[in-house]
Amino acid sequence: xxxxxxxxxxxxxxxxxxxxxxxxxxxxxxxxxxxxxxxxxxxxxxxxxxxxxxxxxxxxxxxxxxxxxxxxxxxxxxxxxxxxxxxxxxxxxxxxxxxxxxxxxxxxxxxxxxxxxxxxxxxxxxxxxxxxxxxxxxxxxxxxxxxxxxxxxxxxxxxxxxxxxxxxxxxxxxxxxxxxxxxxxxxxxxxxxxxxxxxxxxxxxxxxxxxxxxxxxxxxxxxxxxxxxxxxxxxxxxxxxxxxxxxxxxxxxxxxxxxxxxxxxxxxxxxxxxxxxxxxxxxxxxxxxxxxxxxxxxxxxxxxxxxxxxxxxxxxxxxxxxxxxxxxxxxxxxxxxxxxxxxxxxxxxxxxxxx
Amino acid sequence: xxxxxxxxxxxxxxxxxxxxxxxxxxxxxxxxxxxxxxxxxxxxxxxxxxxxxxxxxxxxxxxxxxxxxxxxxxxxxxxxxxxxxxxxxxxxxxxxxxxxxxxxxxxxxxxxxxxxxxxxxxxxxxxxxxxxxxxxxxxxxxxxxxxxxxxxxxxxxxxxxxxxxxxxxxxxxxxxxxxxxxxxxxxxxxxxxxxxxxxxxxxxxxxxxxxxxxxxxxxxxxxxxxxxxxxxxxxxxxxxxxxxxxxxxxxxxxxxxxxxxxx
Numbered sequence: 001x002x003x004x005x006x007x008x009x010x011x012x013x014x015x016x017x018x019x020x021x022x023x024x025x026x027x028x029x030x031x032x033x034x035x036x037x038x039x040x041x042x043x044x045x046x047x048x049x050x051x052x053x054x055x056x057x058x059x060x061x062x063x064x065x066x067x068x069x070x071x072x073x074x075x076x077x078x079x080x081x082x083x084x085x086x087x088x089x090x091x092x093x094x095x096x097x098x099x100x101x102x103x104x105x106x107x108x109x110x111x112x113x114x115x116x117x118x119x120x121x122x123x124x125x126x127x128x129x130x131x132x133x134x135x136x137x138x139x140x141x142x143x144x145x146x147x148x149x150x151x152x153x154x155x156x157x158x159x160x161x162x163x164x165x166x167x168x169x170x171x172x173x174x175x176x177x178x179x180x181x182x183x184x185x186x187x188x189x190x191x192x193x194x195x196x197x198x199x200x201x202x203x204x205x206x207x208x209x210x211x212x213x214x215x216x217x218x219x220x221x222x223x224x225x226x227x228x229x230x231x232x233x234x235x236x237x238x239x240x241x242x243x244x245x246x247x248x249x250x251x252x253x254x255x256x257x258x259x260x261x262x263x264x265x266x267x268x269x270x271x272x273x274x275x276x277x278x279x280x281x282x283x284x285x286x287x288x289x290x291x292x293x294x295x296x297x298x299x300x301x302x303x304x305x306x307x308x309x310x311x312x313x314x315x316x317x318x319x320x321x322x323x324x325x326x327x328x329x330x331x332x333x334x335x336x337x338x339x340x341x342x343x344x345x346x347x348x349x350x351x352x353x354x355x
Numbered sequence: 356x357x358x359x360x361x362x363x364x365x366x367x368x369x370x371x372x373x374x375x376x377x378x379x380x381x382x383x384x385x386x387x388x389x390x391x392x393x394x395x396x397x398x399x400x401x402x403x404x405x406x407x408x409x410x411x412x413x414x415x416x417x418x419x420x421x422x423x424x425x426x427x428x429x430x431x432x433x434x435x436x437x438x439x440x441x442x443x444x445x446x447x448x449x450x451x452x453x454x455x456x457x458x459x460x461x462x463x464x465x466x467x468x469x470x471x472x473x474x475x476x477x478x479x480x481x482x483x484x485x486x487x488x489x490x491x492x493x494x495x496x497x498x499x500x501x502x503x504x505x506x507x508x509x510x511x512x513x514x515x516x517x518x519x520x521x522x523x524x525x526x527x528x529x530x531x532x533x534x535x536x537x538x539x540x541x542x543x544x545x546x547x548x549x550x551x552x553x554x555x556x557x558x559x560x561x562x563x564x565x566x567x568x569x570x571x572x573x574x575x576x577x578x579x580x581x582x583x584x585x586x587x588x589x590x591x592x593x594x595x596x597x598x599x600x601x602x603x604x605x606x607x608x609x610x611x612x613x614x615x616x617x618x
Contacts, residue, residue, distance in 0.1 A: 052520055072523040079524040085517035089539035098535075099525035143521075150525060 001064060003028035003186055004049075004154060009058035011044050011210075018044045019210045022058070029184045031177065035197040036207035037233070042190045044210075046156050049188065051075050062153055078147030082159040084139045086131040092142050093118070093127035099150035117145040120179065137168040144176065148183065155180070155187040161196065173200050194234045198222060206230045223279075226352050231277040238278040238320045239351075244269040250345070252276070255316035259293045261348040275351040280310065282347035283322035285339055293348060295320065295341045299333045313339055379594065386587035398588035402578075408589075411574035415563075418487070418570065419556040422494040423549045426502045429495065431545065434506045435537055438515055452503040455496050460561040463496060468565070486566050493562045498555045502548035509544025510537075550600040558593050 002025035009022040019041040026032050034042035047053040049060055051072035059068045067075045086095050093114050100110045118124045121141040131139055140160055147155060157176070161169040177200050180187050191197055197204050198218040206213045206221060208229045214221060225231035228239060242252040247265035251258060254276065261276070288294035297313035297320060308323045309332060320341060324330065333339050389397040402408050437448050455463070471479035471489055479489040515537065522532045538545070560572030575593065579586040 050520070050524060052523075072520070073526045073528065077524060079521065081517045081521060083514050083517050085514065085521035087518060087522075087536055087540070088513065089536075098522070098527075102522075102526045102531060146521075146525070 002026055003030075003063055004188075005059075005061040006045070006049070007059045007061075009045065009048065009060070010056045011041070011048065011053065012056045017210055022212060024205060024212070024215065026186060026188070028063075028186055031180050031187045031189065031200065031202045033189045033191060033197040033201040033204045034207055035191060035194060035204050035234070036213075037192055039209075040207040041210040042207050043158060045207075046158055046188060046190050049154065050077055050079055050156055076150075076152050077154045077156055078150065078152035079156040079158065080140070080143050080147050080160045082162050084131070084136075084143045084163075086139055086143055086146070088131055091128050091130055092123065092134070095131065095142055096146045096149050098146065103150065113149055117149050120148075121145045121175075135168075136164050137172055140164065140172060141175070144179065148179070148185070153186065155185050157187065157189045159190055159192070161191070161193075169196070176200070198234070206233060208233070224349060225277060228275055228277075228351050231349070231351060236280055236321065238280065238283075238318075240276040240278065240318045240320070242274055242276045242350075244272050244274055246270065252348075254295065255318050257295055257315065259295070259348055260345045261350055262345045263348075263350045265350065277349040277351055278320065278343060278347060280321045280323040283320065283341050283343045285311075285322070285324065285333065286342035288340055289342065291345075293343050293345060297339055297341055299335055299337045299339055302332055302335065311339075313341060379591075382587045383591050386584055386591055389584040398584040399592070402585050402588045402592070407574060411569055411571045412557075414569050415557050415559075415571035418490060418494060418568075419553045421491045422498060422556050423552050425491055426495045426498055426548070426552055427506075427545055430499070430502045430506050430548070431538065431541070432533060434503060434510055435515065435519075435533065438507070438510050439519055449503070449507075452499045455498075456500050460497065460559070461565070463493065464562045464565045467493060467562075480566065486568060490563060490566055490568050490570075493566075494552070494556045494559065497559065497562070498548075498552035501551035501555065505544045505548035505551065506541060507544075509541035509547075512544075513540050547604045550604045554597045554600040557596055 004024075004026040006022055006024045006026075009019060010017070011019040022041070022045055024032075034045060036042050044053060048055050051067070051070060051074075055068060059066055061067065062075065062077075087098065090098065096117050097110045097114045100113055105113075114127070115124070118127050121144060123138060123141060123145075126134065126138065131142065134142065140163075143160070160176070161173055164172060173196055176189075189197075189200060198221070201218055203215060203217055204221050205215045206229070214226045214230045216224075221230065221234055225234060225237065231237040231239060240254050242254045242259065244265055245251040245253055245258070247267050247269045250261045250263065250265060252261060252265075252274070253259065259276075265274070286292075286294075295315055295318075297315045297318075299311060299313050300319070301312040303310045303312075304326070307326055309326055310321055310323050311333065312319060312321050314320075322341060324332075386398050387394040387396065389395060389401070433448070437445055467489060468480065469475075471477055473481040479485040518536050518540070519532055522536045527535070558572055558575065559570065560576055563570035564573045564576070571593075575586070575589055578589055
């Protein structure tokens with residue numbers, strides 16, 4: 001039995017369905033990210049786990065206990081908000097100790113725990129300051145310490161880094177992950193930033209229009225997207241339309257050029273069109289070689305992006321982008337120049353939907 | 356701003372200032388003329404030493420304090436709940452709270468007298484203490500537009516939803532959230548509403564008179580009808596009380612002195 005079980009969760013607001021059948025099993029100590037665009041239902045699920053929204057249908061169990069209809073304060077979950085939500089009338093130390101004071105813990109225990117948490121977030125010297133006297137990153141650390149001080153069973157993080165600037169976001173997400181590992185607390189992180197999700201998570205649930213599109217490790221999600229949405233939302237992917245020639249051998253054709261995939265094709269797919277995905281970084285400019293796919297195309301655009309150069313080429317209908325490292329000794333192709341695009345059979349992914 | 360509009364603005368300001376200040380200055384000057392041939396504060400001395408002044412002012416002071424307490428207890432949880440759980444009802448609630456501004460006090464008090472007279476099911480006018488209670492409730496109604504707006508504006512200035520949810524997650528129940536988290540963060544709004552309520556109640560005449568209560572408003576009317584210089588002194592005192600209230604609103608409203616937030 002998983003530590004946090006979400007079964008058949010639905011949520012409707014009037015006639016609008018925010019969440020369609022959400023099922024997920026989360027193990028103790030796991031760091032899960034709900035990733036998706038605005039309005040995909042990720043925050044709705046988080047708020048239902050916290051108890052701020054009541055599911056229209058379904059159950060939520062934490063450590064075997066059905067919490068679906070319990071009040072928030074009875075669930076023992078900690079939450080970190082995008083807006084920090086620190087109490088402006090209290091000092092940093094009072095904010096961190098709030099949950100313990102509410103639980104009527106002894107003063108000595110509260111003081112000790114607050115000091116521990118301040119130490120943990122490396123803000124021991126700032127305990128007597130008020131929230132407005134801290135930077136955004138410091139405020140979010142305090143919010144994290146406050147959420148963790150009462151030792152919740154589950155930590156919920158609702159886009160906690162969205163209000164911070166880029167540098168602080170990166171350092172704070174590393175700190176959050178390190179803290180989570182140190183404390184071994186089961187955590188759910190909500191974000192629309194795919195880089196954030198890929199860098200921090202044990203597993204990612206990619207969501208779209210109130211549904212889970214795919215659940216997997218960051219590597220799985222990035223390298224083997226199952227749907228067009230996941231392929232386009234996580235990283236940059238070339239989406240091609242291919243006609244299945246021989247499902248048994250994985251033979252397809254894109255703009256009449258033969259390609260091979262190692263992914264399974266159904267016998268009934270012969271002659272049908274399928275969506276194919278190809279990562280820009282998986283493609284190289286190379287002469288056709290045995291055992292590798294090769295697409296003949298003409299260069300349309302060459303864009304310098306700093307560390308990499310992105311080349312856009314067109315076969316006929318298919319437009320393909322590829323990235324090459326910026327090497328001053330490399331001679332880049334010119335616009336209008338014919339090129340051969342090489343990639344392995346494994347890198348040609350077949351998506352679930354048809355064309 | 357061009358020269359012509361600047362001249363226009365200054366003219367409007369000067370005319371407006373004179374419109375308010377001349378009657379006030381004249382009243383003040385007249386209040387100092389009690390002693391023949393010289394200016395003195397005799398009228399103020401007479402008024403302040405009048406036992407009826409002390410009794411009526413003390414009574415209105417008590418009514419104002421009770422009105423503030425009942426008003427805060429009624430308005431703060433309501434405004435909080437509307438913002439948090441029923442934001443769609445905000446327009447309706449605002450409309451209801453504004454009604455006392457368009458319904459004259461005389462209409463309200465006649466309504467009360469019909470509903471709560473001594474032969475009704477709830478005879479609040481049957482004895483003095485119950486009538487005092489009715490007067491407090493009347494004043495809560497009269498001051499509702501000011502108290503609600505001041506509290507609502509404060510609630511909107513802080514992220515009340517996140518603060519409430521954060522406190523709930525930390526195990527706090529509703530009374531704790533309200534007392535420890537919400538109230539301290541809207542203290543300036545509550546104080547503004549309280550001073551406005553005080554200013555409204557201290558000089559109110561219609562309801563106190565028709566409910567036959569010994570308040571400051573009816574006393575002002577009585578003195579005004581029978582004396583020459585004392586009414587002017589009382590008018591200046593009443594102005595001073597109101598201005599002091601307004602000054603305190605400014606103090607707490609702009610400096611937010613009681614809440615440790617970024618100025």
